[in-house]
Amino acid sequence: MPPSTYDKIKKSALQLFAQRGYYGTSLNDVANMVGIKKPSLYAHFKNKDELYKTVIIELVDVFTRKITMTYQNAHHQSTREQLFGMVISMVDFWKDEELGLLYKRSMLFPEEQFQELTHEQFKQSEAHTTEILNRIFIEAIRTEQIKEQEILPLIDAFYCLIDGLFVQRFFYQPEEYEAKVFHAFDHYWKGIHQGGI
Numbered sequence: 001m002p003p004s005t006y007d008k009i010k011k012s013a014l015q016l017f018a019q020r021g022y023y024g025t026s027l028n029d030v031a032n033m034v035g036i037k038k039p040s041l042y043a044h045f046k047n048k049d050e051l052y053k054t055v056i057i058e059l060v061d062v063f064t065r066k067i068t069m070t071y072q073n074a075h076h077q078s079t080r081e082q083l084f085g086m087v088i089s090m091v092d093f094w095k096d097e098e099l100g101l102l103y104k105r106s107m108l109f110p111e112e113q114f115q116e117l118t119h120e121q122f123k124q125s126e127a128h129t130t131e132i133l134n135r136i137f138i139e140a141i142r143t144e145q146i147k148e149q150e151i152l153p154l155i156d157a158f159y160c161l162i163d164g165l166f167v168q169r170f171f172y173q174p175e176e177y178e179a180k181v182f183h184a185f186d187h188y189w190k191g192i193h194q195g196g197i
Contacts, residue, residue: 006044008034014055018102022052022111053117056106059099060121064128066093071132079140080189083158086133087185090162094169104170130155147195154192161188 003011012033016025027048031038045051070089074082094100110118137151161184168180 005034005036005040009041009044009051010055010058013051014059014102015098017052017055018098018105021105022048022114027051049113052114055102056114056117056121059102059106060125062099063093063103064125067129067132071136079136079143079145080193082136083189084185086129086136086158087162087165087181091165091169091181094166100169104166126159133158146193149192149195157188157192161185 009030013025013030016029016033020029025048027041028038030051031041041051045054066089067086070085071082074085077085094103106114106118107122133155134151137146137154140146141148141151165181165184169177172180
């Protein structure tokens with residue numbers, strides 16, 4: 001079944017917002033990319049703000065679904081494999097030329113009028129990821145894959161690892177970056193496996 005005009009508009013808008021930002025993208029640009037007239041856009045979105053909000057909400061939803069699927073597909077694996085899978089899933093998301101770029105733009109440099117929306121979406125996404133991490137760590141302690149310890153520091157350290165890798169993603173070539181991902185995770189795992197300090 002071919003994508004609907006509504007879906008084509010969202011896909012084109014995502015690509016343009018990622019490449020040019022909110023202010024660098026016009027509804028004319030979106031309409032031209034879709035192959036429709038600008039007035040036709042208003043049958044689906046009342047203005048550019050609504051289109052941008054829709055794209056951001058969907059962007060975070062795609063990210064959340066990716067993390068959920070990663071967990072569901074790997075929940076039978078070892079704790080180390082599950083956590084490394086989570087890292088790789090996030091890294092792969094950032095590598096996407098459209099999704100990753102828009103995620104970077106919207107999360108690190110949100111437009112002033114969308115800061116509240118962006119913050120809310122980020123917090124919801126983080127809460128969902130935290131719930132998954134909590135399950136992984138509870139099971140890891142129960143099965144003695146890691147020493148018994150407080151879970152919150154494990155989650156906080158995981159996010160710091162992720163945040164560092166997120167920033168470095170934009171400064172290094174793929175081969176160099178992949179080595180950094182492995183080295184950073186390996187040391188993180190050794191630390192939590194031994195119970196921290």
